[in-house]
Amino acid sequence: MVLAQLGGSISRALQQMSNATIIDEKVLNDCLNEITRALLQSDVQFKLVRDMQTNIKKIVNLDDLAAGHNKRKIIQQVKAFSIPIYWPIVGVCEAVFNELCTILDPGKPAFTPKKGKPSVVMFVGLQGSGKTTTCTKYAYYHQKKGYKPALVCADTFRAGAFDQLKQNATKAKIPFYGSYTESDPVRIAVEGVERFKKENCDLIIVDTSGRHKQEAALFEEMRQVSEATKPDLVLFVMDSSIGQAAFDQAQAFKQSVPVGAVIVTKMDGHAKGGGALSAVAATKSPVIFIGTGEHMDEFEIFDVKPFVSRLLGMGDWSGFMDKIQEVVPMDQQPELLQKLSEGNFTLRIMYEQFQSILKMGPIGQVFSMLPGFSQELMPKGQEKESQTKIKRYMTMMDSMTNEGKFILHKLTQNLLTELDSSNPKIMNESRIIRIARGCGRPIMDVMDMLEEYKRLAKVWSKMKGLKIPKKGDMSAL
Numbered sequence: 001m002v003l004a005q006l007g008g009s010i011s012r013a014l015q016q017m018s019n020a021t022i023i024d025e026k027v028l029n030d031c032l033n034e035i036t037r038a039l040l041q042s043d044v045q046f047k048l049v050r051d052m053q054t055n056i057k058k059i060v061n062l063d064d065l066a067a068g069h070n071k072r073k074i075i076q077q078v079k080a081f082s083i084p085i086y087w088p089i090v091g092v093c094e095a096v097f098n099e100l101c102t103i104l105d106p107g108k109p110a111f112t113p114k115k116g117k118p119s120v121v122m123f124v125g126l127q128g129s130g131k132t133t134t135c136t137k138y139a140y141y142h143q144k145k146g147y148k149p150a151l152v153c154a155d156t157f158r159a160g161a162f163d164q165l166k167q168n169a170t171k172a173k174i175p176f177y178g179s180y181t182e183s184d185p186v187r188i189a190v191e192g193v194e195r196f197k198k199e200n201c202d203l204i205i206v207d208t209s210g211r212h213k214q215e216a217a218l219f220e221e222m223r224q225v226s227e228a229t230k231p232d233l234v235l236f237v238m239d240s241s242i243g244q245a246a247f248d249q250a251q252a253f254k255q256s257v258p259v260g261a262v263i264v265t266k267m268d269g270h271a272k273g274g275g276a277l278s279a280v281a282a283t284k285s286p287v288i289f290i291g292t293g294e295h296m297d298e299f300e301i302f303d304v305k306p307f308v309s310r311l312l313g314m315g316d317w318s319g320f321m322d323k324i325q326e327v328v329p330m331d332q333q334p335e336l337l338q339k340l341s342e343g344n345f346t347l348r349i350m351y352e353q354f355q356s357i358l359k360m361g362p363i364g365q366v367f368s369m370l371p372g373f374s375q376e377l378m379p380k381g382q383e384k385e386s387q388t389k390i391k392r393y394m395t396m397m398d399s400m401t402n403e404g405k406f407i408l409h410k411l412t413q414n415l416l417t418e419l420d421s422s423n424p425k426i427m428n429e430s431r432i433i434r435i436a437r438g439c440g441r442p443i444m445d446v447m448d449m450l451e452e453y454k455r456l457a458k459v460w461s462k463m464k465g466l467k468i469p470k471k472g473d474m475s476a477l
């Protein structure tokens with residue numbers, strides 16, 4: 001499964017959850033199973049996926065939430081402008097996102113070479129993984145940043161390896177060292193490193209032969225090269241299409257040499273995303289670059305958050321979370337939920353929610369950061385229209401408050417009574433006419449706004465009795 005497909009599957013799973021009328025344990029489990037399947041098909045190692053599922057369930061603690069309550073009442077999905085209703089789904093999305101980031105971030109940064117001080121970086125990996133190509137890309141990248149790199153070909157196993165390195169190095173105008181006749185890679189590596197240290201190169205890159213974990217003799221040789229050259233960094237190069245084998249292979253390398261970082265190559269092709277996750281887990285080292293093509297400059301710094309966002313097809317997830325918190329600060333969210341759980345969806349709360357929505361900027365844009373939500377919250381092409389409608393509602397409410405808070409309160413009372421009773425005609429027509437006159441809008445507009453309020457109030461009335469998580473524990477939603 002290629003990356004885009006994985007992202008699509010996960011997005012679909014999250015969207016299915018958002019389409020459910022209720023979010024209970026079954027819905028969450030279905031969603032997580034779907035995500036699990038997608039990750040396994042993308043060659044993420046089974047144990048990683050299982051741990052991730054357990055962690056998410058721990059974070060999204062439905063049991064806690066439902067304690068003493070009917071689970072089915074936990075949350076009702078609303079096709080409304082109410083942001084808080086999205087929190088449970090946001091909670092799951094966030095948990096999935098954070099889990100993937102955690103897998104990819106081993107918590108310790110990789111060694112970075114310093115300019116003017118000689119560093120030795122040794123490249124290891126399976127044959128054909130893209131090691132030799134990546135050595136030059138890595139050297140070229142640093143050369144552009146002002147380093148003085150050099151390349152040493154310690155691959156005496158593969159015929160033509162030295163020629164390949166020489167050709168690449170010449171193209172990039174990077175000094176190189178190797179031999180057609182010497183068969184001892186340890187010797188070449190030591191000679192090359194010594195020579196370039198004397199020449200004041202500050203980034204000496206040693207390319208080694210590709211090997212497979214079954215090849216014990218070659219592994220021993222790699223260990224000897226590492227011992228003799230004492231690299232500051234051992235880089236494990238991994239082909240992104242290696243699949244489920246990634247974990248075992250990466251682990252075998254880590255057991256022989258002190259792998260400190262990973263580079264994932266061929267991310268431009270039919271790349272499977274899972275291998276990267278597995279390689280990080282196996283080596284406990286971060287991915288630092290990805291290869292995105294055969295050319296020298298098709299090489300990118302690896303950044304965990306954008307990678308996971310792309311993997312999930314989420315656009316900019318961290319941007320979304322920042323926006324949400326900007327509008328309704330985390331510590332105020334439980335307060336608002338508390339009010340709502342008491343069943344008090346007043347016109348004032350509706351007004352405040354509209355304010356929040358407008359503060360977020362074009363809603364379609366903000367919610368399009370979430371998989372599957374933009375369409376539901378705001379049908380495409382109607383963003384502007386909805387925005388204008390909200391603004392219109394607010395102007396009307398503003399003119400109502402001009403007459404004092406009392407009116408707004410009284411109105412709420414009337415409307416709530418109307419909702420509770422089976423008689424929809426309690427709202428006095430003359431009052432509606434008065435409001436319309438007061439704000440200079442047609443009567444129809446006022447009716448429309450009141451209908452919107454009734455719709456939202458009805459939805460929120462179902463939230464009565466909702467158990468509110470403790471402050472600062474929004475993720476438990």
Ligand code: GDP
Nearest residue numbers: 127128129130131132133265266291292293294
């Ligand atoms: P080595 O045996 O590990 O040294 O692998 P090579 O450097 O010889 O690369 C093997 C093949 O993969 C070559 O044809 C490279 O051009 C190709 N290759 C390496 N990196 C990438 C990449 O990021 N994208 C693509 N499309 N091909 C790559």
